[in-house]
Amino acid sequence: MDVAARAGVSKSTVSLVLQGSKQVRAETRTAVEKAMAEIGYVYNRAAANLRSSSVGLVGLVINDLRNPFFTEFATSLQMAIAAEGYATVIANSDEDPELQAKLVGSMIEHGVSAMVISPAYGAASDTFDQLARRGLPTLQVLRQGDERTDLFPFASFDYATGSAKATRHLLQQGARNVAFVGGLPGRAITRERKSGWRDVLKKDGLEEVALHGKSSRAFGMEMAATLIADHPEIDAAVCFNDLVALGLMAGFARAGRPVGTGFRVVGFDDIEEAAQSWPQLSSVSCDIAQFAQDTAARLLGWMVEGERPEPELRMPVRLVTRASSTGETT
């Protein structure tokens, strides 16, 4: 700490300057700052943390960072949090519960003061137990894990209403048989996204065809072939997410049956690409940027003010209709 010597003050004073305390005289502050600049001083956070234990770090663990929906969430959250002076550590668990537990452990060691997690499926008790033990403010977002989900507040979108809207819309457009495509069976989120669709079909006494599987573009493409071959009566689909929907559309295009009027599709998430595909993809829009901001606010409220958020929150969603379901060319 030559800074102190160089500026002719004590290290305590330097510390005060560092913390931006207004109780140091302006001249003193200037002198210290000058000394710091001259010396090329860099603040050592490790030391500061050691003493004050608060690192200004927030951990974010995402199950699939390659999925644009999550990427968008991660980047938006990071920016919202950065605006409050916190840094974010982003990590990708790649849907692997063990890796997830390790990542969370590493983040705890690094002294994160809060966690946001979109959990991987599978055994998650390791992950959540260590967070609970440390008493870290932790938010589950976008999907609920398979275990210990009750330990921490959860926030997501009102998917059930969304898929109901989508299904009704497809029927109104003239579809007769609406399938559900994508989503791993047994997952809470699949149940939710399916439930609205099922409710509507039940009410109208229609047959339910659901094709479950990985929520990827590739799976959607595959299912296009399956639908054409095995379910010719199906003339519309609500997809688990936009990736599946885009894959499905590509599959139909490849088979020479472009989507729009003959076959109608609605996706989920309204990722950026939905508005730029051909045909443009109708989708249940989840305002993920807004959601990220809310999440940041709730998290900071918990971290700073100690206000634990309500245990469950559902953001409303909005159906955006485009050519893939209306057939209208814009």
Add this chain to the structure above:
Amino acid sequence: MDVAARAGVSKSTVSLVLQGSKQVRAETRTAVEKAMAEIGYVYNRAAANLRSSSVGLVGLVINDLRNPFFTEFATSLQMAIAAEGYATVIANSDEDPELQAKLVGSMIEHGVSAMVISPAYGAASDTFDQLARRGLPTLQVLRQGDERTDLFPFASFDYATGSAKATRHLLQQGARNVAFVGGLPGRAITRERKSGWRDVLKKDGLEEVALHGKSSRAFGMEMAATLIADHPEIDAAVCFNDLVALGLMAGFARAGRPVGTGFRVVGFDDIEEAAQSWPQLSSVSCDIAQFAQDTAARLLGWMVEGERPEPELRMPVRLVTRASSTGETT
């Protein structure tokens, strides 16, 4: 540090156990581990760093994390680095040099022991100077910044050869006039990706039409309209990246002129989606996962062994031909 007391040893011994030293007796180690488990002890990295100054943290700053190409790189790099026991802090500079400098500063404070950066365009001296001052091993990847680019080793792909291959391929397929679409003018990476295209056209004495702009799907879509209206003679395009190419294809599809034989397209990066679009997109494939692994290896070599990598490295690229340029339906 009740662990020491509880296990009946000194704190030094506990420290040795923590570091996995093999010079503690097996029984002692077990005793200590038992004590740690009972007490629910968590390692405090801040304290360790303070003394030993090496955090096991690598910083990664990306100019556009929403771009799937970069997302893929970030996640692959993170995993490669995690395999060596380092944690990665990922941040998105969102193409903003000031934010970038702030992020880098924050990472330095957090004690990262190395940086990987795909720089935002614009004034980058703040960013690089602070890294140089600290003497942090830093790798520039995928694109070169506008300033101080000489300070640190740079690694990327051999784009020039890639675009030459793409252009020759299009001409062989029967195209007569090949445009270049996308890429901000004046950027090093645009120059590179363009140069191969230009060289081939020059050799054949063909006219050069280049449409520059943001490298997004939306821009590609826009340019489809422009090409159709203003450059009817153009019958093929090499695109700056896959996003532009996908947008271009969507734009042509919207105009009722699906891409394949009438108009041929090759993209750049070969992102996952390229193989799943309709028509499937030909692309200059950059093996980004491999690149990420190499980057991790070079970085660790520098961090651990002190071997500074060669100042410039170009990974070879490969042209993957698909329906968007051959017209063949698979």
Add this chain to the structure above:
DNA sequence: GGCTGGATTTGGAACGATCCAATATCTATG
């Protein structure tokens, strides 16, 4: 000039690990 009270500044303990030299404990060997 002495006093008062607010504004500044300061010394030194603390944070929880690592590191190093020194000490204690084993093990094999003559």
Add this chain to the structure above:
DNA sequence: CATAGATATTGGATCGTTCCAAATCCAGCC
């Protein structure tokens, strides 16, 4: 059984901040 040499363990200093109580400064006032 003594002892060298290897193997295990330990005490205490140390890293660079923050925190707190105490000390110092200074202007204004009687």
